Amino acid sequence: xxxxTDTPIRISDEQPGDPTGIHAGAISRRGLLKTSGGIxxxxxxAAAFRRAGLLAQEPTxxxxxxxxxxxxxxxxLVGTPAAQTQQDVQTRDVSGDTIDSWLSIDADGKVTxxxxxxxLGTGLWTALTQIVVEELxxxxxxxxxxxxxxxxxxxxxxxxxxxxxxxxxPVIQQAAAEARMILLAxxxxxxxxxxxxLQVNDGVVTTLFDASKQISYGELATDTxxxxxxxxxxxxxxxxxxxxxxxxxxxxxxxxxxxGPAYIHDLTVxxxxxxxxxxxxxxxxxxxxxxxxxMDDSALQGMPGIIQVVVNGSFVGVVAEREEQAVRAAExxxxxxxxxxxxxxxxQVHALMRxxxxxxxxxxxxxxxEGAFATQASxxxxxxxxxxxxxxxxxxxxxxxxxxRPDGATIWSASQGVYALPGTIGPIIGLAPEQIRVIxxxxxxxxxxxxxxxVCADAAVLSKAVGRPVRLLWSRQxxxxxxxxxxxxxxxxxxxxxxxGNIIGWDYTVYTPTHSTRxxxxxGNMLVGQQIDPPVEPAELGxxxxxxxxxxxxxxxxxRLTVHWIETPPLRPSALRSLxxxxxxxxxxxxxxxxxxxxxxxxxxxxLRHLADPRAIEVIRRAATRFGWEARPSGPEYSGVIxxxxxxxxxxxxxxxxxxxxxxxxxxxxxxxxxxxxxxxxVNRVAVGHDCGLIINPDGLQNQxxxxxxxxxxxxxxxxxxxxxxSVTSLDWSTYSIMRFADIPVxxxxxxxxxxxxxxxxxxxxxxxxxxxxxxxxxxxxxxxLRQYPFTPQRVLAAMQAM
Amino acid sequence: xDSTPVGPVTISVNGESHQVEATPDTPLLYIxxxxxxxxxxxxxxxxxxxxxxxxxxxxxxIRSCVTPVERTVGSEITTLEGLRTEDKLHPVxxxxxxxxxxQCGYCIPGMMMTATxxxxxxxEPTIDDINTAFDGNLxxxxxxxxxxxxxxxxxxxAASGTSV
Numbered sequence: 002x003x004x005x006t007d008t009p010i011r012i013s014d015e016q017p018g019d020p021t022g023i024h025a026g027a028i029s030r031r032g033l034l035k036t037s038g039g040i041x042x043x044x045x046x047a048a049a050f051r052r053a054g055l056l057a058q059e060p061t062x063x064x065x066x067x068x069x070x071x072x073x074x075x076x077x078l079v080g081t082p083a084a085q086t087q088q089d090v091q092t093r094d095v096s097g098d099t100i101d102s103w104l105s106i107d108a109d110g111k112v113t114x115x116x117x118x119x120x121l122g123t124g125l126w127t128a129l130t131q132i133v134v135e136e137l138x139x140x141x142x143x144x145x146x147x148x149x150x151x152x153x154x155x156x157x158x159x160x161x162x163x164x165x166x167x168x169x170x171p172v173i174q175q176a177a178a179e180a181r182m183i184l185l186a187x188x189x190x191x192x193x194x195x196x197x198x199l200q201v202n203d204g205v206v207t208t209l210f211d212a213s214k215q216i217s218y219g220e221l222a223t224d225t226x227x228x229x230x231x232x233x234x235x236x237x238x239x240x241x242x243x244x245x246x247x248x249x250x251x252x253x254x255x256x257x258x259x260x261g262p263a264y265i266h267d268l269t270v271x272x273x274x275x276x277x278x279x280x281x282x283x284x285x286x287x288x289x290x291x292x293x294x295x296m297d298d299s300a301l302q303g304m305p306g307i308i309q310v311v312v313n314g315s316f317v318g319v320v321a322e323r324e325e326q327a328v329r330a331a332e333x334x335x336x337x338x339x340x341x342x343x344x345x346x347x348x349q350v351h352a353l354m355r356x357x358x359x360x361x362x363x364x365x366x367x368x369x370x371e372g373a374f375a376t377q378a379s380x381x382x383x384x385x386x387x388x389x390x391x392x393x394x395x396x397x398x399x400x401x402x403x404x405x406r407p408d409g410a411t412i413w414s415a416s417q418g419v420y421a422l423p424g425t426i427g428p429i430i431g432l433a434p435e436q437i438r439v440i441x442x443x444x445x446x447x448x449x450x451x452x453x454x455x456v457c458a459d460a461a462v463l464s465k466a467v468g469r470p471v472r473l474l475w476s477r478q479x480x481x482x483x484x485x486x487x488x489x490x491x492x493x494x495x496x497x498x499x500x501x502g503n504i505i506g507w508d509y510t511v512y513t514p515t516h517s518t519r520x521x522x523x524x525g526n527m528l529v530g531q532q533i534d535p536p537v538e539p540a541e542l543g544x545x546x547x548x549x550x551x552x553x554x555x556x557x558x559x560x561r562l563t564v565h566w567i568e569t570p571p572l573r574p575s576a577l578r579s580l581x582x583x584x585x586x587x588x589x590x591x592x593x594x595x596x597x598x599x600x601x602x603x604x605x606x607x608x609l610r611h612l613a614d615p616r617a618i619e620v621i622r623r624a625a626t627r628f629g630w631e632a633r634p635s636g637p638e639y640s641g642v643i644x645x646x647x648x649x650x651x652x653x654x655x656x657x658x659x660x661x662x663x664x665x666x667x668x669x670x671x672x673x674x675x676x677x678x679x680x681x682x683x684v685n686r687v688a689v690g691h692d693c694g695l696i697i698n699p700d701g702l703q704n705q706x707x708x709x710x711x712x713x714x715x716x717x718x719x720x721x722x723x724x725x726x727x728s729v730t731s732l733d734w735s736t737y738s739i740m741r742f743a744d745i746p747v748x749x750x751x752x753x754x755x756x757x758x759x760x761x762x763x764x765x766x767x768x769x770x771x772x773x774x775x776x777x778x779x780x781x782x783x784x785x786x787l788r789q790y791p792f793t794p795q796r797v798l799a800a801m802q803a804m
Numbered sequence: 805x806d807s808t809p810v811g812p813v814t815i816s817v818n819g820e821s822h823q824v825e826a827t828p829d830t831p832l833l834y835i836x837x838x839x840x841x842x843x844x845x846x847x848x849x850x851x852x853x854x855x856x857x858x859x860x861x862x863x864x865x866i867r868s869c870v871t872p873v874e875r876t877v878g879s880e881i882t883t884l885e886g887l888r889t890e891d892k893l894h895p896v897x898x899x900x901x902x903x904x905x906x907q908c909g910y911c912i913p914g915m916m917m918t919a920t921x922x923x924x925x926x927x928e929p930t931i932d933d934i935n936t937a938f939d940g941n942l943x944x945x946x947x948x949x950x951x952x953x954x955x956x957x958x959x960x961x962a963a964s965g966t967s968v
Contacts, residue, residue: 122908122945250904257909258900259893260844260885264910267843275838305827324838325830328850396848396856396910396944445846446908446944477849700904704950708907711946734853734942742935745948 097155100183100226103176104133110204110219112137112144116173117157118165119149119417120253121447123764124701125165127251131697132170135244136177136237138201139218146252149419149441159418159519161449161576163660163762166697170760178234180226187221239695239756246754248700253443265415265442266400266474273402273470274308275324276463277331279317280483280528281338281728291338293317300333310334311466314534318463320471331476343726345571351387351491351789354512359565362544365509365552368559370495373506378497380599381506384592387789388490388584390572390722392731394739397445398480399452403460404470409436412461415444415453416520424522426458428537429530430465434522448712450575452484454520458527478732483528486722487577488514488570490547492588497559502600504611506559509589513547514570516580542568546580550769552662553589555611572724579765582660583716583772587790590656590773594635595786603632604655604777614659616692616753620668621657623690623751628653628670635781642782649676651685654777656770665693665766666753669710671746673778677801680794682779684714686747689767694758706750706767713771715740721791815876817842818886828874832866833857835873836883844884844913848942855941858914859883865921884913887920896920899958900951907945915941919955923962929955 094102097117105113114133120126130144148154157169181201188206189196192214199206204218239245257263281291292315301307301319306326311318317336321327345353374381402413410432416422419441423434444453452475460473475483491512499505518539524530525537544566551562579586597607605625612618624630630653633639637650644650652675657668668690674683687710696702719738723731731737772790780786785800812823815832817840824839831850836842836859845868848856852867859868860882887894893901896919906912915938922929922937929937934955943951 122906122910124907250901251906254904254906254909255901257906258897258912258916259888260842260883260913262843264843264846266846267837269841323834325827325834394944396854396908396942397846398848443908445848445910448944474847477851704904704907704947707949708946711948712944715946733851734849739942739944740946740948741942742938742948742952745935745952748949 093153095153095155097157097172098229100176100180100228100230102155103173104180104226106180106218106222108219108222110139110143110217110222112139114144114146114173115154116146116148116169117155117420118169119160119419119441120443121160121417122443123705124251124698125160126253127249127701128166128697129170129173130252131244131247131249132174133177135242136174137181137204137218139204141244141249141252143204151419151423151437151439156420158420161417163664163764163766165762167664167759167761174236175232175234176230178236179228179230182234183226183228184218184221188216191216191221245695245697246756247698249698251701263443264397265402265413265444266397268402268413268442268472270402270404270470270472273472274320274322274467275327276318276320276460276471276473277327277476278459278463278473278479279319279331279334279336280479291315291341294337294339296337297335300335301330304330304333308469309467311463313462313466314532314536316459316462316529316532318459318473320463320467324474341727344724347724350489350571354489354491354567357570358568359512360544360568362564362566363561364548364564365560365562367557367561368506370506370508370559370561373559374495374497374508377499377505379500381495381497382595382599383493383495384595384788386492386494386584386588386591388492388587389720389791390489391487391577391716391720392481392722392737393448393451393484393487393577394720394737395444395446395448395451395480398475398477399444399456399484400472400474401453401457401460402470402472403457403464405430405432405461405464406468410438410461410464412437412439412457413442414439414457415442415447416457417447417450418454418519421520421522422454422457425454425520425524425527426461428524429458429527429533430461449487449577449580450485450517450519452480455483455528458529462529462533481722481732481737482729485518485573485575487580488516488547488572488574490581490584492584494588494592496592496596498596498600502602504555504557504596507553507555507557508561509551509553510563510565511548511551511581511585511588512565512567513581513584514567514574515543516546516549516574516576517543518573518575542566542570546576548585549580549661550582550585550589550658554614554617554659554662555593555608556613557611572722572729578712579660579768582658582765582769583713586656586658586769587772587776590658590770591776591786591788594654594773594777594780598635598780601634604635605630606632608655608657616666616755617657617659619753620666620690620692621655623753624668624670624688625655627690627749627751628672628686628688630655630670635777637782637784640781644677647676648678649674650782651675652778652780652782654774654779654781656772656774656777658766658769660762660766660769665691665761665763667691667709667767667770669767669770669774671771671774671778673775673782675779675782675797677783680796680798680801682718682775682792682794682797683744684718684746684775684778687749689748689750690753691750691763691767692753692755693761693763693766694755695760696752696754697760699752699754702752702763703750705763707748709765709767710748710771711740711745713768714744714746714775716768716791717772717775718791718793721793813873813877815873815881816879817881818883819880824873826873829872831869832859832871832873832876832881833868836868836881842883842885846910846913848911848914853940853942854911855914855918856911858917858941860917860921863921863924865918882917884916887916894920895961896923896954896958899961900954903950903954903957905947905950905954907947911941911943912947912951915943915951919958922955923959927959927962929959
């Protein structure tokens with residue numbers, strides 16, 4: 002067949018040799034699913050699925066030794082020298098307006114999905130594949146997905162906010178439905194049967210009344226689809242789904258677990274050299290202000306393999322033939338950095354945030370809060386909650402490979418936003434955005450805007466300087482120091498109770514910077530953009546995400562939400578999993594418990610009485626039931642729990658959130674044990690009620706919820722970026738603690754499947770109520786209300802001593 | 805730091821002898837990944853704090869990011885790639901895949917090496933045994949529950965006669 006995908010850029014895994022010069026994409030996804038030459042992996046999930054006749058073939062793994070030998074069709078790894086590449090793919094339609102821009106089907110009936118949303122380790126590509134093959138009626142293993150290549154795949158913006166299933170899913174689903182409609186029309190003609198008499202099984206069209214008449218998608222896909230997406234094709238009824246809703250094994254896991262080159266860190270390009278960058282840990286405001294006062298590279302004399310010490314303004318990097326040589330050179334360089342203005346005292350940060358220049362915006366006003374407090378309330382109380390700076394803390398530091406040439410560049414990137422990078426990096430390296438191709442390759446997790454974008458710009462500057470493809474890996478310390486942080490926040494909440502203990506007013510104020518300083522085609526948003534000569538100013542801070550989950554979902558008659566958008570945050574802020582929702586969810590759900598205590602009410606019953614949305618009520622009930630919730634007010638005076646033999650006390654707490662106040666629902670009930678002697682808190686068990694509409698992949702969903710719960714507990718108990726007057730000081734895993742195996746609770750998840758509701762993103766909702774649930778449980782155990790997280794032993798002890 | 809280039813170093817990895825050009829203090833991890841093309845072991849911290857780079861030296865888990873290549877001469881290094889046979893995945897790999905014990909998956913090769921060493925020395929590990937053995941392996945995605953299940957599954961497979 003002739004499709005735009007058959008341009009020379011498409012390299013099939015059947016081709017001998019490796020004309021791309023790129024070795025790393027050794028195991029292709031298609032290769033993984035082929036039966037020939039492979040060995041069978043006994044997926045338990047797949048086995049069940051096959052029994053149901055839904056998976057045509059056994060998933061397989063390639064034989065040992067293939068990783069280094071097999072040529073690549075790995076999405077993102079097709080790449081000839083940049084300039085040539087771009088000419089070659091000129092014909093590929095990436096408009097997103099046509100079926101062909103999303104899908105192609107080859108003569109063997111194999112489906113290729115072209116997607117603008119990238120895999121961040123959440124299982125998205127598996128879920129999107131399920132959506133497409135469901136609509137087409139082809140087996141999962143007949144589909145391959147190519148995503149996040151600025152020249153091959155439609156621009157679907159940033160992969161973020163748990164929006165890919167709910168936003169990108171329907172687009173690709175519609176494209177698949179229209180493709181199916183066209184294929185059926187072609188089949189009708191070829192088989193001489195009306196479309197209504199046709200059915201499709203595993204990519205083969207048959208007629209209802211004559212079993213001898215059949216034709217495959219491969220035979221029908223003799224031409225491109227050639228039409229715009231009309232929106233006219235009907236979608237399959239949900240009750241006929243066979244693949245969506247099933248726990249299909251992740252399409253990316255076998256490669257990751259057999260040593261395949263699954264990550265950007267594993268990428269190797271012909272002629273590639275290695276680099277490290279050297280930056281001061283000192284920083285201010287939005288970026289790095291320190292400049293190089295002097296540099297002594299005498300220790301590098303005679304070191305083998307050094308290609309160049311690249312200095313551009315105050316940007317410094319070393320490029321060497323081998324990785325260990327670059328590391329040694331970076332360690333040996335002696336640089337004196339200029340003094341910069343001092344960072345504030347970390348213990349004063351929250352107080353200072355109230356005083357910082359800020360724009361005040363009232364975003365919610367329902368009824369009359371002040372009037373209600375004045376005339377209807379029998380009690381008005383207030384509390385302030387403090388959130389720390391926290392890090393993405395991916396297990397691998399950020400990495401990129403860049404091949405910058407005079408007439409074009411190819412940059413391999415683990416960014417969530419590959420489409421914005423050409424316009425961001427182009428001005429830094431003197432190329433037009435159209436001359437830059439960015440190809441996604443998975444990083445070590447993501448969790449938001451970490452160093453993945455900056456490292457690409459760094460690598461591009463270094464590649465341009467040395468004229469060779471450069472692989473740059475940030476150091477662990479660099480990642481903690483330089484990646485944007487989930488910013489500290491201050492939340493003030495006032496609430497009024499009437500004489501019956503019902504909430505009549507809720508007045509919520511949050512002090513926050515923006516939670517997005519993504520590249521945004523602003524070269525000054527890149528660290529290197531601020532360091533080169535002449536430096537580029539960072540873009541003005543926006544107003545994104547700090548108010549997320551500020552609006553609650555309770556039916557209080559009088560509400561107000563005021564946001565103070567801080568303009569001078571002490572550290573560079575950006576998106577960390579759920580943005581401001583964790584801090585706002587913490588404040589809202591902690592204060593809800595404080596009012597429940599004031600009303601002498603059970604925290605579950607108290608929430609339910611203020612909720613009207615049946616889906617919200619359902620997840621709270623499910624979590625509570627699953628947990629074995631004992632209905633009573635919280636606090637040691639009600640629990641009747643006395644210290645265990647070892648002096649520890651145990652309590653339970655609940656938290657609820659609807660993500661962004663309008664998407665998926667999650668409730669978590671937790672049990673904690675607190676040791677009053679040393680202030681340590683352990684979460685013993687967690688029950689989750691979760692409703693994200695139609696469930697695409699239950700096993701993948703549970704995996705994501707596990708992640709939300711565990712990361713949420715870490716953020717509740719351990720995680721805090723620290724800094725002194727000039728530097729970030731939490732630079733490794735001994736100074737930035739995350740959850741370890743001994744910390745892990747038993748997690749019991751109840752999924753509410755709603756096939757009649759659209760699917761909603763699930764990578765973030767369940768993390769939102771976790772911190773509050775833990776804090777509420779600590780109160781139940783100890784009678785101590787903690788309003789600043791993380792709830793470290795020092796804070797727990799201090800609060801208990803202050804009782 | 806000794807960065808004097810000294811001829812080839814001979815090391816044994818996954819049962820094969822390799823001559824590699826490297827200075828003696830080069831961390832084994834860079835040799836495995838860049839010279840031998842074995843990508844399973846990952847750089848996480850370079851500080852022996854996270855376990856992403858874990859491989860086995862004579863069956864014992866080591867952090868390849870801080871192990872000078874010269875210290876591995878004369879011993880047998882096993883990476884994830886060396887666990888399986890030509891036609892069969894290792895029971896630990898099989899168990900991790902069956903449990904779908906990965907989110908981003910970056911830490912998992914190191915986890916599987918720790919699991920292999922644990923089960924060989926302790927065929928029926930308790931949860932506490934697992935938590936202790938894995939204390940130096942960090943996972944950011946929060947896949948711990950599945951990892952523990954996978955270790956238990958692999959141990960069960962070992963107990964029922966599949967060699968680990």
